[in-house]
Amino acid sequence: MKNNIFFSTILAVVFLLLPLSLSAMEYQHTLEVRDMQFSWTIEEDQIHVELSAKTTGWVGIGFDPEKAMSGANIIIGAVKNGKFKIEDHYADRKRGHSNDEKLGGKNDVLDPSGTEVDGVTTISFSLPLNTGDTYDKPINPEGTTRIMLAYGAGKDSFRNRHPYRTVYEINLSTGENKKIK
Numbered sequence: 001m002k003n004n005i006f007f008s009t010i011l012a013v014v015f016l017l018l019p020l021s022l023s024a025m026e027y028q029h030t031l032e033v034r035d036m037q038f039s040w041t042i043e044e045d046q047i048h049v050e051l052s053a054k055t056t057g058w059v060g061i062g063f064d065p066e067k068a069m070s071g072a073n074i075i076i077g078a079v080k081n082g083k084f085k086i087e088d089h090y091a092d093r094k095r096g097h098s099n100d101e102k103l104g105g106k107n108d109v110l111d112p113s114g115t116e117v118d119g120v121t122t123i124s125f126s127l128p129l130n131t132g133d134t135y136d137k138p139i140n141p142e143g144t145t146r147i148m149l150a151y152g153a154g155k156d157s158f159r160n161r162h163p164y165r166t167v168y169e170i171n172l173s174t175g176e177n178k179k180i181k
């Protein structure tokens, strides 16, 4: 009898802790910036990303911008009434971006998902490191990659500007990073 209680207790503890340890192990790297978090894992020819920010508007990441925002491959997402929307965009100008599909490219976002809880919007998705799309650029996991992070406020519209944006240089394999802007 005593043994049964002992083993049931052990089992209950394992099952309670398992989800915690799995979610903690989910991403290899995390970068915390003001009110915003970027977590990622490079796995074979893909990058798995989770982005979250203290906003009920959109959250976005841009890979490899050239002048201001232009040239960046942007993934932007928002959650409204429990439904998420995540799109593959390209910064076709210094201060804005367009949907790849509207420009003649394609949506390369894999396994999209999103939640909004207590004023925090979180999206996750995977992306091939080299999509082959004209409106994306290959991501080199070994060297440094320039990464823009930004979030919108209030409205979910992707046309809404950002109250916060930043640029980092990150080695996506090691997690080493430096704030640029």
Ligand code: HEM
Pocket (backbone or CB within 6 Å): 060, 061, 062, 067, 068, 069, 074, 075, 076, 094, 095, 096, 097, 148, 149, 150, 158, 159, 160, 161, 162, 165, 166, 167, 181
């Ligand atoms: C339609 C939505 C957007 C609009 C209208 C917009 C507009 C602008 C404008 C006017 C600037 C110049 C002023 C400033 O520095 O704040 C700017 C800069 C910037 N934006 Fe956006 N933006 C949008 C979306 C995004 C997204 C989705 C990201 C990132 C994923 C982003 C990242 C940045 C960054 C990093 C800068 C600073 C660039 C630099 O100074 O080098 N923006 N944006």
